[in-house]
Amino acid sequence: MRLLLLLCACLWSSLAFAQTPISGRVLDAKSGDGLPGVTVLQTATTNGTSSGSDGYFSFTVPNRPDSVALTVSSIGYATQHLRVAGGSNITLRLAVDLKSISECCCLAPPKLEVSLISGVRYAAFGAGIMLHGSRFIRVPLTATASYQTNLARNHALRIGLVLPSIRRFRAPSVTENLEYQQLRVPAANMAFDSYTADLGVYVGYLGGVRLPTLVLGTGYARWRPTGAEVSSTSTGYGYTLGLRFNAFPAPFNVYASAQATHWPTYWQWQGRLTHGLPRQFEASVALNQLRNYTEISLLLSRSFH
Secondary structure, eight states, rough: OOOHHHHHHHHHHHHTTEEEEEEEEETTTTOOBBBBOOOOEEEEOOOEEEEEETTTEEEESSOOOOOEEEEEETTOOOOOEEEEETTTTEEEEEEEEEEHHTTTTTSSSSSEEEEEEEEEEOOOOOEEEEEEETTTSSSSOOEEEEEEOSSOEEEEEEEEEEEEESTTTTTSSEEEEEEEEEEEEGOOOOOEEEEEEEEEEOOOOOOEEEOOEEEEEEEEEEEEEOTTTOOOOOEEEEEEEEEEEEOTTTTTTTEEEEEEEEEEEEEEEEEEEEEEEEETEEEEEEEEETTTTTEEEEEEEEOOO
């Protein structure tokens, strides 16, 4: 029995010594904050891990090499290739990759974006514009406006303002949006106005998978019928829950958003699918539904830098 235990102990020790630990922490080179979701791999292999919420990571490599080649990467940061001593505890500092961020229009947004809009049901003609203040007046605000009409009594108006982001290039990050929406649709017997404010909360990665942005919001709305025979109205506060995410990453470049707002006596459902096209074009399909009103809109947008 003692001999068996001794053999087991020897076997366990040999297996343990055949693994070399690699550990450390990944920091933002500018702020010094720990970076979550950074991929740390043994170069040319799939052996590795992702950093935790404070940037710490740890994994093992087979055998007992004197040194280990590592590849460290994260979206928006310059990839690092380095060699470290086996069994070492290291600190890595990643710098923002200005080229890659500029290419995805995160660091250098376009000056403006214009859209042609066509509603399928109520408002067949429309246009929209988005102005990035950081490219005009050096103020990190983005203003949006769109208008649709059927050249008669139906129309839909949206005016929005995107406030400066909090911790834009590091997770968790928060974006803030204000929006006014007006619908006048006698064909659906309704007039609707809403004022909303929402936060987009992005927490980063989980197990190497990028998580969607969680949308939380609140607002005030007024709905009333336009028919003279009905005088009831619905007014009050509501709350919004939604998600924004990259539904199909490159090479497909399809982005999706969906949100539901609960007003006092009804729900409003809104969603959008956007597909990136060559030459800075985008094609989108948008949905807006509340009570007996349902509109699907087709958009073709072009960005100008």
